[in-house]
Amino acid sequence: MMSAMPPEDTLQPDACYLALKARDARFDGRFFTGVTSTGIYCRPVCKVRTPRRENCRFFAHAAQAERAGFRPCLRCRPELAPHALAWSMQDAGSILAQQAARLLDEPEAWNGSVPTVEHLAARLGVSERHVRRIFEAQFGVSPLQYLQTRRLLTAKQLLADTRLPITQVALVSGFGSLRRFNAAFVQHYGLAPTRLRREGAQPGQEGLQVRLGWRPPYDTAAMLGFFGQRAIAGMELVVPDPAGGRLLRTLQASVAGREHAGWIEARFDIAHHQLLLRVSESLHEALPQVIRRTRAALDLDCDPLAVNAVLHEAFPGRDGLRVPGAFSGWELAVRAVLGQQITVAAARTLAHRLVERFGEPVDTGQPGLTRLFPTPAALAHAEGDPLGTLGIVRQRQAAIVALARAVQSGTLPLHGGADVQATIHALKQLPGIGDWTAQYIAMRALRWPDAFPAGDVALQKALGVQHQRQAARAAEAASQAWKPWRSYAVVRAWAGLALPPPPGTRP
Known part of the structure; x- marks a missing residue:
């Protein structure tokens, strides 16, 4: 079972160096290499000449480097x-540290405040004091160092990939003023922010574009197929493409x-293990939130090595499947x-009627995109x-209205x-919401990798327990071997209903 990001001294340097030499994209974001001869740290996929082993130090997180x-x-x-998402169910300190990191990583949790x-x-x-102690023990850096690195790297990406003015880059990235941003940038990176401007950043292209990485394998066709089956006319479009x-x-x-x-437009670049995210100018002030939502919706931060180590034997041939998330937790819950x-x-038909009746019209300039999903207030x-x-x-009806009121009041965060x-407990207290719905929302909106809607009939059928007297209990018992990645097991089980069995397995 994977634990959270380890301190530097618990990594296996020789194994990291082998991954670095191979430029293995499966390890992208799982560690970073600091090169003592240059003072620079890199991803394992960096295409520069491989440094000598004695010049390399390995870090589990960019903040440590x-x-x-x-x-x-x-x-x-x-x-x-890709971000290094990891989960532990071992001790309270580890769980608390991970919850602290999730809060720091989630712009929606702070609603624009610092x-x-x-x-x-x-x-x-x-x-x-306790937060600082458990955070440093778990991640090897303080909460503020973790947050500062995330802000600086966000700013670095916006400087390189967008045309946003530097003042806006500073504010969007979470800095209180341009002066503080410039000082932090020079102190950490030794150069002025303007030095990172790229001449070729989106000349004449509509919207802002940023690149987001993922770790292979990734079944992009399955992900697009999932969203395509559920696409609401006027609000969503999925365009298949072999590339x-x-x-x-x-x-x-x-x-x-x-x-x-x-x-937004999310385009998969399979050859480079990247997503090209294009965002309208009207969303530039919310860019970090949009990036975070996109990473969550398309499960870009999944660590296939950790997941497949637990699930490959039970679900062979489905190693590239990800858990589809949500661009809006509120929308997903409805x-x-x-x-x-x-x-x-x-x-999908009901959702389309709801959007047509209660969703606000929006002028996007993009063919087929004319409506927003209804707000909680609506x-x-x-x-x-x-x-x-x-x-x-x-x-x-009662469930939707109760959800809307809880989200609008701020008592039910769905991110x-x-x-x-x-x-999950709060959801199940609402009228018309049982365990299946709460678990499904946890899986997709809260990004919980261990959600398991045991009462799902299709899941019971996939697991072969649908005829048992207590099918939900039998499904729950069968799932224990897949912790803490049961959400991924659910997606793979569902996929098995539509796929022929892999060679060598029973139908």
């Missing part, structure tokens, strides 16, 4: 690496109380309610006839920084 005095490579660009250790401790219900394919959709994001709406006990096609008082005329049954167990 920067604390040791190394600067990020301008060629391989560490900010493009995170501090004091606020972080208050959110976790512990003292500031990778594209997903386009409208999106709304809130930053510091201000609403921003626009469109769609989960609409999909209760009906087919995917029927749920559905908080939509009970009765407005929802009933769309064909939504009374029980689901990757939320407390998983507390959120």
Whole structure:
């Protein structure tokens, strides 16, 4: 079972060096290499000449490399690496440290405010001293060092890939002022921010474009197929392509109380293990949040080595499958309610009617993208006839209205920084939401890798327990061997219903 990112001295340097020599993309973001002869740190996939072994130091996180005095490579660009998401179910300190990191990584958890250790401790219900102690023990850096590295690398990416003015880059990346941003950049990287401007950054192209990395294997066709089956007309488009394919959709994001709406395009570049994310100018102030949502929705931070070590034997031939997430936790929760006990096609029809009736029109300039998903405020008082005329049954009407009111009030956060167990409990207290819906929301909106909707009929069928008297209990028992990656097991089991069995396995 994988633990969280280890301190530098617990990595296996010789194994890291072999991965570095091979430029193995499976290890991208799992460690960084600091080269003592140059003072620069790189990703394992960097295409520069491989440094000598005695000149290499290995770090589990970019913040550790920067604390040791190394600067990020301008060629391989560490900010493009997949994030090192890891999960532990071993001890309370590890779980608390991981929850702290998830909160720091999640822009939606702070709604435009600047995170501090004091606020972080208050959110976790512990003292500031305890947060610092368990965080440094788990990650090898302090919470502020972790956060500072994330901000600087975000700024570095925006400087290199977009045309945003430097003042906006500073503010969007989380710095309180341009002066603080310039000082931090010079102190850590030894050069002025303007030095990172690239001459070829999107000349004449509409919108802002950034690159996001992933670790292979990745079944991009399966991911696009999943979203394509569920695409809502007027809001989402999926365009298949042998080179990778594209997903386009409208999106709304809130930053510091201000609403921003626009469109995004996510295009897979399979050859380079990258996603090319294009974002409308109207969403530039929410860019870190949009990037974070896209990484979560397309599961770009999955570590296939860790997942496949647990699941490969039970689900051979499906190592590249990822867990589809959500571009909006609120939207996903409503769609989960609409999909209760009906087919995917029927749920899509209901969702389309809901968007047409309650979603605001938006002028994107992109063909086929004309509507936003309804806001919590729009559905908080939509009970009765407005929802009933769309064909939504009374029980689901009550669930949608209760969800809307809970999200609107701020008592039910539905993003990757939320407390998983507390959120599942809160969801199940709402009318019309049972364990299946809560687990499904946890799997896709909260990005919990160990969610398991044991009551799902298709899942029970895939596991061959559908005829047992207590099928849900039998499915739960069968799943214990797949912890902590049961969400991935669910996706692979579902896929097995539509795929022929791999050679050498029983049908």
